[in-house]
Amino acid sequence: MAASNNFYDLYRHGSLGVTLTDALDDLIGDERIDPQLAMKVLTQFDRVVAETLQEKVKARLTFKGSLDTYRFCDEVWTFLIRNVTFKMDNNSSTVVADKVKIVSCSAKRNDDK
């Protein structure tokens, strides 16, 4: 599905994607745009998010925890990590979460195509 435009639709599950989908749904519900146009918006979104994260974001993050579940399917890693401590390198404060799910697609596939 994502192969048609080289970009993953992974980020649609983040808050930015969910809110965009919601907004598009509203407009479709009000019959102000067609679903096809909404799909185009979402594919643009996939591209823009990937590019922006690559180019505009410089922050580095480290995290530690205990791995509860791991899964590798269709080139997608899914980790469920418990008792995670996140640390940004720009300042020393940490963020703690008891459970975090990581969904990660291969970075290579993007570059190859």
Add this chain to the structure above:
Amino acid sequence: MSNQNVGAVYDIIIQEVINSVRVDFEETGTEEGVLDDLKKKWQIKLSQMNVATFPWDPKPELPPQQSTSAAASAAAAQAAATPVASYTQSTLSPQVSAQPISLPGHGLPHSNGLPIKQEAGLARTDPSVKQEPGLDGQAGQQNYALHPQQQQHLQNLQQQHQQRPGQVPQQLSPQQQQQQQYRQGLANAMQQQRMQAQGQHIAPQNGLPAAQHDGATAYEGILMQRDANGNPVELSRVEIDNMLHAQILARGKQMEGGGLMLPLKQATRNRGIASKRDADASHVSAHDGGDDELKDEDLDDDAINSDLDDPNDDKDDDDDEDDGGHMMLCMYDKVQRVKNKWKCTLKDGVLTVNGREYVFHKATGEYEW
């Protein structure tokens, strides 16, 4: 861990997406206004998720409101505290000073004009009077006032009084009692106040007592939310209002979608799906029987029927996603494992933790299985 750049990054993304689909909108003949609407809706919905501060948010009235209410309650607490303080000074200190003043006041005329014997007589009656428990404060004070003027003999007496610890306190007791009572009252009042203050502190957490304070001690929030660092934070009244409003809107939409405002055909179609789902659910429960497995295979030719297909697994996955939305979406460069130690290099990610969102260019994670 700050997420200040998230707002800016998201703003860039929104601008870029809107700009890049403008052509598509024009091609399909959609009005320009719709695109603006899309952008606005998107931004509003994103703001409602409250995952970061966004540049398009109106300079939030919420933090100042919170701070003013905090300042107001602090001022109220101070105002409540200062009267007590001034009360202590104005009422207590005269009482304390009254004693030393009254001693010379009574003493001078006596020592100058009146014969000592009379004094002595009076003084001698003192002990008997003093021992009476029913003394009022003034008598005690007078009696006590007499002592200093008595010479030799009376000084001895005074010394005796002082040496007899049981008496002096008794003699002073009415006043002391008054003072003590007053002090106790004060202490009680202060304790009550402190308790109230503590109550105020506790109230937002358990939510119930807050209803009792509807006066000047303004409570903005009774809902708690975890902030970026995982600490519980009160939501302000306005935030709660917003949440309620959003909920009600969502409900309304659900009702519309559920068939109230829909053409009959669509409504029944929805119901058809729902009933089909119900049927599925009942089918799933029947699956527990074990004898139905053949039927299962008949129904779904593609099913592998391994444990991985267990419908309960899906439920578990849902649970994972429901856990407060703690999620990281990213790309991986490398995932390595040595025995039970995992190391991975991730990039271009969005992380949502404790209701806050972070973006990163690169991330390294180490964890043990």
